Amino acid sequence: MNFRRIFLFSIPYIWLLALFLAPFLIVLKISLSDIALAIPPYTPTLDLSGGWVAFKDFFSQLDFENFTFLASDSLYWKSYLSSVQIACISTFICLMIGFPIAYGMANAPQEWQPTLMLLVILPFWTSFLIRVYSLIGILSQDGILNQFLLWLGIIGEPLVILNTNWAVYIGIVYTYCPFMILPIYATLTKLDASLLEAAEDLGCSRTSAFWQITVPLSKSGIIAGCFLVFIPALGEFVIPSLLGGSSTLMIGKVLFEEFFANRDWPVAGAVAVILLLILIIPIVLYQRNEQKMMEAKK
Amino acid sequence: MPETTPNPWNDPTAKPLIQFKNVTKRFGNFTAIEDLNIDIYEKEFFALLGPSGCGKTTMMRMLAGFETPTSGTILLDGQDISPIPPNKRSVNMMFQSYALFPHLTVFDNIAFGLKRSNMPKGQIADRVQEMLRLVQIEKFANRKPEQISGGQRQRVALARALAKAPKLLLLDEPLSALDKKLRQETQFELMDIQEKTGTTFVIVTHDQEEAMTVASRVAVMDHGKLKQVDTPDRIYEAPNSAYVADFIGEVNIIEGHSTTQRDTVSIAWAKGQPEIIGTLSKPGMDGNVTFLIRPEKIVISAEKPTDRRNTFQGKVVDIAYLGNLSTYYVQMPNGQMIKAQAANSRRRSSRPFTWEDTVWLSWTDTAGIILDR
Numbered sequence: 001m002n003f004r005r006i007f008l009f010s011i012p013y014i015w016l017l018a019l020f021l022a023p024f025l026i027v028l029k030i031s032l033s034d035i036a037l038a039i040p041p042y043t044p045t046l047d048l049s050g051g052w053v054a055f056k057d058f059f060s061q062l063d064f065e066n067f068t069f070l071a072s073d074s075l076y077w078k079s080y081l082s083s084v085q086i087a088c089i090s091t092f093i094c095l096m097i098g099f100p101i102a103y104g105m106a107n108a109p110q111e112w113q114p115t116l117m118l119l120v121i122l123p124f125w126t127s128f129l130i131r132v133y134s135l136i137g138i139l140s141q142d143g144i145l146n147q148f149l150l151w152l153g154i155i156g157e158p159l160v161i162l163n164t165n166w167a168v169y170i171g172i173v174y175t176y177c178p179f180m181i182l183p184i185y186a187t188l189t190k191l192d193a194s195l196l197e198a199a200e201d202l203g204c205s206r207t208s209a210f211w212q213i214t215v216p217l218s219k220s221g222i223i224a225g226c227f228l229v230f231i232p233a234l235g236e237f238v239i240p241s242l243l244g245g246s247s248t249l250m251i252g253k254v255l256f257e258e259f260f261a262n263r264d265w266p267v268a269g270a271v272a273v274i275l276l277l278i279l280i281i282p283i284v285l286y287q288r289n290e291q292k293m294m295e296a297k298k
Numbered sequence: 299m300p301e302t303t304p305n306p307w308n309d310p311t312a313k314p315l316i317q318f319k320n321v322t323k324r325f326g327n328f329t330a331i332e333d334l335n336i337d338i339y340e341k342e343f344f345a346l347l348g349p350s351g352c353g354k355t356t357m358m359r360m361l362a363g364f365e366t367p368t369s370g371t372i373l374l375d376g377q378d379i380s381p382i383p384p385n386k387r388s389v390n391m392m393f394q395s396y397a398l399f400p401h402l403t404v405f406d407n408i409a410f411g412l413k414r415s416n417m418p419k420g421q422i423a424d425r426v427q428e429m430l431r432l433v434q435i436e437k438f439a440n441r442k443p444e445q446i447s448g449g450q451r452q453r454v455a456l457a458r459a460l461a462k463a464p465k466l467l468l469l470d471e472p473l474s475a476l477d478k479k480l481r482q483e484t485q486f487e488l489m490d491i492q493e494k495t496g497t498t499f500v501i502v503t504h505d506q507e508e509a510m511t512v513a514s515r516v517a518v519m520d521h522g523k524l525k526q527v528d529t530p531d532r533i534y535e536a537p538n539s540a541y542v543a544d545f546i547g548e549v550n551i552i553e554g555h556s557t558t559q560r561d562t563v564s565i566a567w568a569k570g571q572p573e574i575i576g577t578l579s580k581p582g583m584d585g586n587v588t589f590l591i592r593p594e595k596i597v598i599s600a601e602k603p604t605d606r607r608n609t610f611q612g613k614v615v616d617i618a619y620l621g622n623l624s625t626y627y628v629q630m631p632n633g634q635m636i637k638a639q640a641a642n643s644r645r646r647s648s649r650p651f652t653w654e655d656t657v658w659l660s661w662t663d664t665a666g667i668i669l670d671r
Contacts, residue, residue: 198397200384201362202462203414212410216401 024276031269032062042265066270075254076271080278082249086165086240087233090172091180094229095222097173098180102221103214105181106188117185120178132171132242139167139243163245171239172229179228187221188214223286231279251275305529306339307515313376315340315465315498316361321370323356323522330356332522333370343492343499345513347506349545353522354502358468361500362391375465385414390464394471396455398443404454405430405439411462429457432491449480456488460495469501473508485511506546510534518542534592536579536667543590543667548625550596550636552589553671563668565589568632575607576668583668591666596638598626598651602658609660612636614651626651628659 036043044061047054070076105116123131138144139162146158161167191214199209215222237252244250251271258268306312314337323331330353338344346354359365360372363384371378379387390411398407408429412422430436433453438446443454452472459467472488473481489512492499503509509516510530517527518541526533526542537543540551554567554574563583564573574589602609615635616627619642626638638659640650651657 192395192397194393194395194397195399197362197364197384198391198393198399199410200364201389201391202411202458203385205385208414213399219401 027269027272029062029269030265031066031267031273032064033266033269034061034063034065035264035266040265041263066266067274069267070270070274075249076251079249079251079254080274083234083251084278086168086172086250087230087236090169090176090233091226091230093169093173094177094180095226098177098225099184099218099222101177102181102184102188105185106191113189120181120185123178128175129238131175132238135167135171135174135243136162139170162243163248165244165248167243167245168240168248168250171243172233172236175239176229176233179232180225183224183228184218184221187218191217227283227286230282234279235275306342307337312339314338315342315375316500317371317373318357319371319373321360321367321372323353323360323365324368330522331360331367334522334524336517336524336527338498338500340498341496343489343501343512343514345509345516346500346502346519347509347516347545348504348519350504352519354519355470356522357519358391358470358500358502361466362389362468363387388462388465389468390459390462390466391468391470392455392459392472394474396443396451396475398451398454398458400443403440403442404435404446407443407454408458408461410458415462425461429461432460432494433457433487448475449484452476452484456491460491460497463495464497466498466500469499471503472501474503474505481508482511488512510546518545520545537590538669540588540590540669548593548637548639550591550593552591552634552636554587554589556583556585556587556668558584562663563587565668568630568634571610571630571632572608574666575663576666577664579668583670586671588669588671589666590669591661593625593637593639594623595661595665596636597660598628598638598640599658599660600650600655603660606660606662608663608665609658610636611656611658614653614655614657617649617651617653624649626657628657 030042033042033044035041044058046058050057101120105113105120108116136143140146141158141160141162143162145161146155149155150158161170195213195217196209199213200206204212235252235255236250237256240248240250240253241256244253255268255271255275258264258271262268306314316336316338318334318336321331321334322329334357346357348354356365360367361374361379363379363382366380372380374387374389379389399410402410405426408426409422412425417425426439427436430439433456435446435450435453435457438450438454443451446454452475456469456472459469469488473484476484485508488499492512501509501512510533513530515527516530516533518525518533520541525545526538528536533542534546537546537549540549543549544551552565552567552574554565556563556565558578558581561578563576563578565576565587566573567589576589597603602611610630612628612630614626615629618625618627621642623639623641626640628636628638630636636659
């Protein structure tokens, strides 16, 4: 292997090392520390001038106390559970909305497709915060949505949406739907139309050809889309804190409070480490599955 | 069971399996098929041959049900099939791209159509095994399409299309993705399988050799119209137009003016040249005619032959050496170029003729075809 290839290979690894592994190790270390009234607000800190003894002393002070604390207080596991639930349901709703949109886009006339694509990514041109704030304006009790429904006569009195989990779902689905649409659209445009004709020729109705051919062959896009929605939704902080109510439990909110309100960095660190573990499990499973598929091909 | 006549198209009492009756298909302003009538009989291997854009694929897609005729009717077994959707027709198609389902194994690809029918599960497995044996790919039953070669994929596609035992099998350029050697082998296998299964095959191709090899009858198409429908040898030896003659193989086209004497015709075609003597294909052919003659029917020699009446002197302008054959381009004194072919039957012999040689071209009275112009 020559130098050029090693160089090319090492770029992604250096990237991961610097921007993922190193910060993760720092957070992990903080999560194993104890809270302290100091700057930084935890102890111990590593002092390399103390030599080997100080180094050993440093490690002996690290413990899993914060993790046992997380397990003992029901607030935390309830927050994790509720976050997973909200992220799962939001991902499912995104799939239900995103797949038909992607399907429609892929089957639209060729000359329309760039425009439709543009419309999907257009919201990203405005700040995320501004969009969430405008959702407050839409969803609040005297907001546009309620006024519209009242005007239509569908409801007698305004619905309470803002500051409930409903608003959180609406916010997450609205924000992350493009991440579902784009990968599915990409796989659907690659789908060979003659496969559907072949399925029809062999006795499938249009509907069963869709389930037998289109859906299995867009699996990779669906999985990618689900990851792209699930992962940020699980740790989402801005949407639940702006749109959700006090009863909305999401781990992102808990993390923020531990970190900034309580200034308990070690507990916040532990919360973050567990969150990462929850996210890593499905990714590892997916990766293993992909690897198996690759090996089967050989 | 009544004996099927070898040539049902010559039997006026035979009932065709497929009938196109005044079928026209338009896409916007473009007419793909124009007022087309054709009968295709059971157990035929019928080839639709023509240049791209001639409407042959449209015809096939109408049979499969992916297109409906703008006007006219298509009958399958005496029944109008236009209102029947593709999934309800006893017609299966082998796609040019094969269209194998990439997420299913070879076995499941072949079983796909059977699973949509009412066939019991145990029978499906048996039928798939039978199909795998028929196309000789038993070994690859559990592989995915991307794990097998192009030739094997072609077999899977054929097996999948045949699995439901359709009345009619459509093959859209089935061999175009294979290399030449494999294509020739597969042509014979296709004929074999067609004979074994007794299915009616309709094949679309732009490869005239392929059509001539596999088909019992060939339809030559151009611009949405049938030019000639006949057996391969009749298409080649008795084309009904210069277009057909030119499309199938090579041909010399000579225009002239004919006069009939009893059962022979003499054609004046160039000043100062002897007239071409030919035999009549139909009576009353005085006037402007086209004389067609295949290059292999022309003998090229250094001396003037005495055993035949059509002898003309010319000069070799070009030689195309093809290995088994050589084609000589001989210029007549009036500038007309005539191609003559000679088999290179002997090795090591130096070429009998070379550039700028003066040679004699000759042919018998019956070698050429005379058509009205």
